[in-house]
Amino acid sequence: MGKFVDRPKYICAMGGAVATLNALPGVVPILHAAAGCGFNISNAINGGGGYVGSGYCGGQSLPSSNVFEKEIVFGGEGRLEQQILSTMEIAEADIYFVITGCMVEMIGDDAVSVVKRLNKGKRLFAADTGGFRGNSYKGYDIVLSKLFSEYVQTGLEKDERLVNLWGIVPVQDVYWKGNLRVLKKLVEGLGYKVNTFFGEDETLEDLKESSKAILNIVVSDTYGIDAAKTFKEVHDTDYITTDFPIGDHGTARFIKEVGTALGASNEVINALIKKERKRYYGYLERVVDAYSDFDLQRYAVIVGDANYTQGLTRFLSDDLGWLPELVIINDLLEEEQKEFLRRKFSDYESGIKPELVFDTDASSVLKHINRHWEVNKNPRYYDSMTPAFLIGSSFEKETAQKIKAQHLSVMYPVSNRVVLDRAYAGFEGALTLTEDIFSVLLESR
Amino acid sequence: MANKKIKQIAIYGKGGIGKSTTTSNISAALVKQGFKVMQFGCDPKSDSTNTLRGGKYIPTVLDTLREKTTVKASEVIHEGFGGVYCVEAGGPAPGVGCAGRGIITAVQLFKQQRVFEELDLDFVIYDVLGDVVCGGFAVPIREGIAEHVFTVSSADFMAVYAANNLFRGIHKYSNAGGALLGGVIANSINAPYAKEIIDDFVKQTKTQVVEYVPRSVTVTQSELQGKTTIEAAPNSEQAKIYTRLALKIAEHTESKVPEPLDVHELREWASKWADHLLALETGEVTSKASCI
Numbered sequence: 001m002g003k004f005v006d007r008p009k010y011i012c013a014m015g016g017a018v019a020t021l022n023a024l025p026g027v028v029p030i031l032h033a034a035a036g037c038g039f040n041i042s043n044a045i046n047g048g049g050g051y052v053g054s055g056y057c058g059g060q061s062l063p064s065s066n067v068f069e070k071e072i073v074f075g076g077e078g079r080l081e082q083q084i085l086s087t088m089e090i091a092e093a094d095i096y097f098v099i100t101g102c103m104v105e106m107i108g109d110d111a112v113s114v115v116k117r118l119n120k121g122k123r124l125f126a127a128d129t130g131g132f133r134g135n136s137y138k139g140y141d142i143v144l145s146k147l148f149s150e151y152v153q154t155g156l157e158k159d160e161r162l163v164n165l166w167g168i169v170p171v172q173d174v175y176w177k178g179n180l181r182v183l184k185k186l187v188e189g190l191g192y193k194v195n196t197f198f199g200e201d202e203t204l205e206d207l208k209e210s211s212k213a214i215l216n217i218v219v220s221d222t223y224g225i226d227a228a229k230t231f232k233e234v235h236d237t238d239y240i241t242t243d244f245p246i247g248d249h250g251t252a253r254f255i256k257e258v259g260t261a262l263g264a265s266n267e268v269i270n271a272l273i274k275k276e277r278k279r280y281y282g283y284l285e286r287v288v289d290a291y292s293d294f295d296l297q298r299y300a301v302i303v304g305d306a307n308y309t310q311g312l313t314r315f316l317s318d319d320l321g322w323l324p325e326l327v328i329i330n331d332l333l334e335e336e337q338k339e340f341l342r343r344k345f346s347d348y349e350s351g352i353k354p355e356l357v358f359d360t361d362a363s364s365v366l367k368h369i370n371r372h373w374e375v376n377k378n379p380r381y382y383d384s385m386t387p388a389f390l391i392g393s394s395f396e397k398e399t400a401q402k403i404k405a406q407h408l409s410v411m412y413p414v415s416n417r418v419v420l421d422r423a424y425a426g427f428e429g430a431l432t433l434t435e436d437i438f439s440v441l442l443e444s445r
Numbered sequence: 446m447a448n449k450k451i452k453q454i455a456i457y458g459k460g461g462i463g464k465s466t467t468t469s470n471i472s473a474a475l476v477k478q479g480f481k482v483m484q485f486g487c488d489p490k491s492d493s494t495n496t497l498r499g500g501k502y503i504p505t506v507l508d509t510l511r512e513k514t515t516v517k518a519s520e521v522i523h524e525g526f527g528g529v530y531c532v533e534a535g536g537p538a539p540g541v542g543c544a545g546r547g548i549i550t551a552v553q554l555f556k557q558q559r560v561f562e563e564l565d566l567d568f569v570i571y572d573v574l575g576d577v578v579c580g581g582f583a584v585p586i587r588e589g590i591a592e593h594v595f596t597v598s599s600a601d602f603m604a605v606y607a608a609n610n611l612f613r614g615i616h617k618y619s620n621a622g623g624a625l626l627g628g629v630i631a632n633s634i635n636a637p638y639a640k641e642i643i644d645d646f647v648k649q650t651k652t653q654v655v656e657y658v659p660r661s662v663t664v665t666q667s668e669l670q671g672k673t674t675i676e677a678a679p680n681s682e683q684a685k686i687y688t689r690l691a692l693k694i695a696e697h698t699e700s701k702v703p704e705p706l707d708v709h710e711l712r713e714w715a716s717k718w719a720d721h722l723l724a725l726e727t728g729e730v731t732s733k734a735s736c737i
């Protein structure tokens with residue numbers, strides 16, 4: 001039997017699809033699943049996503065076919081058809097998107113052909129997102145791939161100043177909207193227009209015409225790659241993958257990589273970096289006094305997803321001058337993805353080499369910490385990993401208390417904070433992150 | 446109400462091997478002996494009880510459930526020859542939904558409503574699609590439903606293969622209170638080597654042959670009249686065999702856990718028989734080889 005995941009930090013493929021669709025403007029998801037799916041998914045999205053709320057047609061208003069035994073035995077396509085038609089009548093939307101749960105896929109219901117039969121053109125789509133296909137990230141990829149291949153127009157002339165950017169997964173990245181805003185602004189700084197689909201002021205029209213873009217920038221090595229491959233296949237647009245950038249060291253690289261891929265001149269690239277740095281260090285400088293007066297350097301343990309752990313560790317090590325000791329990545333990854341990721345945790349300017357652990361069980365964090373740094377058994381001299389700081393999710397709150405470390409929830413699930421337009425990406429996000437980290441350090445004062 | 450124990454039996458076997466024919470004849474023979482019998486067809490084909498009812502189809506449990514949200518078991522029980530209670534589980538149209546889940550739904554509906562007790566039955570015989578392709582078709586052999594399983598098999602390799610698969614299912618559920626194996630009903634056994642093959646198979650798998658039922662035109666003639674052999678030709682040799690089989694099943698008490706062959710063993714076993722037949726019947730091979 002395969003290994004099960006203890007305390008997963010994601011939901012199923014269908015859950016990821018719901019979160020993705022809810023984050024698009026003017027889109028109403030229609031679930032073809034048992035009644036419990038929509039309810040559970042909504043709770044996980046809201047409760048773990050910094051209280052993102054149900055939005056236009058999410059949460060308890062999610063349309064769902066709510067199949068019961070009758071549909072399981074005789075097939076649920078008829079029920080789905082009813083649900084699609086009534087949803088289209090009642091809920092206003094530009095796009096209706098059917099997604100399927102485990103049970104209807106196991107009995108062979110074919111949602112895609114139901115949608116085809118209804119013949120509603122580019123207003124109605126369907127994708128198989130049965131929970132067993134994977135986790136939230138998979139759902140994100142499935143939805144994007146479907147939209148790229150069926151909604152986005154083909155045969156449009158390329159716009160040499162237009163790019164698309166994704167790889168920041170709504171809700172799984174609790175700060176997705178803020179992060180997309182920041183990254184969009186950076187790429188705009190290189191002289192390009194940017195579609196991010198899920199960000200502020202994005203429209204479905206932009207998505208529809210996104211095939212005009214000359215490059216797709218996937219801000220991840222793990223999420224959104226399938227979608228990028230689909231895009232390449234259908235619209236012949238190349239893509240690059242970049243690390244999720246936080247702070248000067250990460251973001252300067254990001255700008256260079258994107259700028260180089262776009263053929264921007266060194267002057268343009270360096271001018272942008274220079275301008276951003278000036279503002280960044282202008283603010284960051286302020287904490288230097290408190291940092292040294294109160295001795296706020298910390299050992300750090302970073303626990304979470306592949307995108308953030310990489311960006312956070314670089315920021316802590318090279319921007320903040322902290323001591324990252326242990327990094328735990330909880331994502332479900334292939335061996336070659338792990339191999340690829342390992343390299344990203346070994347080239348810090350500080351020369352620090354944190355231990356990198358891949359463990360899909362979020363419940364094992366304390367075990368890894370205790371193994372990494374031997375527990376105090378009261379010898380005369382004990383070199384302890386204190387003071388320490390744990391950056392993870394709400395799941396790690398207790399663990400942090402146990403090792404007497406301070407804690408900040410940055411990655412999903414974030415249940416102890418409300419998140420609105422906050423961003424942690426780029427130069428701008430790193431300032432916010434610094435505020436948040438130092439506010440935790442100083443909260444007892 | 447008498448507090449007797451209802452004997453619940455499941456009959457499995459490959460599609461078209463003669464399960465429904467055999468089961469219906471057993472049911473008919475048992476009612477003639479004065480027993481109260483229900484035959485429960487668990488095959489989406491829904492034709493298990495046809496020869497007990499003049500060749501006519503009856504509304505199935507699932508058809509009825511499709512129309513209404515709740516079904517009273519009494520609505521889907523139809524009396525057939527000699528008062529046999531006939532039930533067909535039914536199922537979805539081919540290619541949609543989940544037939545296995547349908548069987549589970551139908552069987553559980555009867556169990557929950559305690560129909561067997563109310564009808565004061567002596568026997569419930571489930572006639573189940575034998576390629577136990579998913580959990581749904583195993584439901585009659587799970588705990589608390591049938592206690593004894595019989596499998597209908599010819600000497601045909603595919604039939605033996607299905608029987609062996611069933612044995613694996615029984616083996617799996619056996620330590621969880623599931624049904625045990627009563628034995629093999631050897632159907633269409635006319636040639637001597639067919640008997641040898643089946644005898645060898647039951648020996649290998651540590652079970653027994655309950656009865657050898659020959660292939661007989663009487664069965665076909667009866668079926669064409671929409672009747673069991675017991676009803677249409679009660680004095681025929683074939684009816685005697687079915688009656689003898691029914692009585693053996695009625696008296697049967699001790700079922701066992703079979704020892705199924707694994708895939709390799711089964712293949713080896715089959716090729717050994719193929720070689721044997723070749724050697725035995727050179728010259729006639731082409732016509733008889735299809736039996737293995």
Ligand SMILES: Nc1ncnc2c1ncn2[C@@H]1O[C@H](COP(=O)(O)OP(=O)(O)O)[C@@H](O)[C@H]1O
Nearest residue numbers: 460461462463464465466633659660661664668
């Ligand atoms: N012993 C037999 N002699 C002659 N015909 C038989 C015999 N057993 C089964 N048949 C015939 O084989 C066909 C399939 O039998 P059936 O009982 O419907 O199979 P199953 O229920 O296993 O699918 C029927 O036409 C039936 O009359």
Ligand SMILES: [Mg+2]
Nearest residue numbers: 464465488493
């Ligand atoms: Mg049959």
